Amino acid sequence: MKKILLACSSGMSTSLLVTKMSEHAKSIGDEAEIWAVGQDRAKKEMENADVVLIGPQMSFLKKELQGEGEKYGVPVDVIDTVAYGMADGKKAYEQALNLMGEQ
Amino acid sequence: MMEKLKLENLTTEQINFQLISHSGNARSKIIQSLREYREGNTAESENLLAKAEEDLQGAHDIHFQMVQKEASGEKTDISLLLMHAEDHLMSTVTMKELVREMLEIFKKRDD
Numbered sequence: 034m035k036k037i038l039l040a041c042s043s044g045m046s047t048s049l050l051v052t053k054m055s056e057h058a059k060s061i062g063d064e065a066e067i068w069a070v071g072q073d074r075a076k077k078e079m080e081n082a083d084v085v086l087i088g089p090q091m092s093f094l095k096k097e098l099q100g101e102g103e104k105y106g107v108p109v110d111v112i113d114t115v116a117y118g119m120a121d122g123k124k125a126y127e128q129a130l131n132l133m134g135e136q
Numbered sequence: 137m138m139e140k141l142k143l144e145n146l147t148t149e150q151i152n153f154q155l156i157s158h159s160g161n162a163r164s165k166i167i168q169s170l171r172e173y174r175e176g177n178t179a180e181s182e183n184l185l186a187k188a189e190e191d192l193q194g195a196h197d198i199h200f201q202m203v204q205k206e207a208s209g210e211k212t213d214i215s216l217l218l219m220h221a222e223d224h225l226m227s228t229v230t231m232k233e234l235v236r237e238m239l240e241i242f243k244k245r246d247d
Contacts, residue, residue, distance in 0.1 A: 045220050046156050049149065090160030090224065093167040118157035120149050 035065040037129045039112070040075035040098075041088030050112070053122025054129075065126075076101050084132045085109040086125065089117060108132040140194075143201040148213055151198060155221035158195035159228040162188040166231050173239060181239065188232055195225050 037054070039047035047069035058065040070078055072091055079085050079102055087098065092111040102109040110132055116124035141154060169184035206212055 041160075043220070046153065046217070049153075049217065088160055089157050090163045092161070093164040093171075114157060114161065118150070118154050120147075120153040 035063065035130070035133065035135070036081065036083045037065060037067040037126075038075070038078055038082035038085045039067065039069040039088070040072055040085060040091060041069070042072050042090050044069045044071035044074075047086075047088055047112075050117070050120060050122060050125055053120060054126040055122075057123045057126050067126075079107050079109070080105045082107055084129050086112045086129055086132075088112060089114060140197060143198065143205065148215070149217070151202065152215070152217045152221040154198050155195050156224050158191050158198070159221075159224040162191035162195070163224075163228045163231065165191065166228070166235050170235055170238070173242060178243070185232070185236060185239065192225075192229060192232060195228075199225065 035058070039051055039054075041047040051067045051069045054067050055065065058067070072087075072094065075085065075087070075091075075098060079098070085098065085102060085107055087095065087109065089111060091098075095109065095111055099109045110128070112125055113128050115121070116128060143151065146154065165184045165188035169181045169188065172178075172184060173181035202212060212218070
């Protein structure tokens with residue numbers, strides 16, 4: 034089971050991306066738990082994830098979150114701008130796998 | 137930097153994501169700009185604010201096309217996601233204007 038946490042300022046835009054990423058994971062037969070939270074909850078929930086992807090509006094928090102992620106061995110990165118801008122669930126899912134070192 | 141996109145090549149959802157994505161990139165750079173100034177990196181601070189303006193221009197390009205489309209009689213579907221995207225754009229424009237003014241005040245003070 035791959036656990037992917039998405040975070041953006043309110044958790045709204047990434048919620049939609051979650052749906053698209055989940056659909057893609059299902060279509061290739063992957064078992065994945067993907068969920069979205071707002072920026073305040075990101076730190077609290079990251080220990081339950083294998084990887085954390087954050088929205089572009091949060092990229093200024095990347096270093097801080099990466100520092101927090103190191104405590105749990107959870108990689109953190111900003112969602113690829115093109116993948117995010119096109120609401121491309123497949124691309125975002127592949128980015129998550131890459132960060133987990135699974136691809 | 138993302139290439140200029142034509143509205144007709146995008147789904148409604150992608151249009152909203154484009155607005156959020158460009159505004160979001162700008163927002164991060166605006167905050168980073170203030171932080172750089174705090175560290176004494178004035179040139180980098182100004183550079184980031186200029187880059188944020190380019191990102192905002194990207195959002196404005198999309199938004200302008202949307203307004204044009206509506207003005208020509210073609211209705212846009214109003215969704216919560218679109219309202220959220222508008223929120224992002226509007227708050228980021230406000231932040232940018234304020235931060236620009238703040239940096240001017242700081243520069244004058246610190247000269």
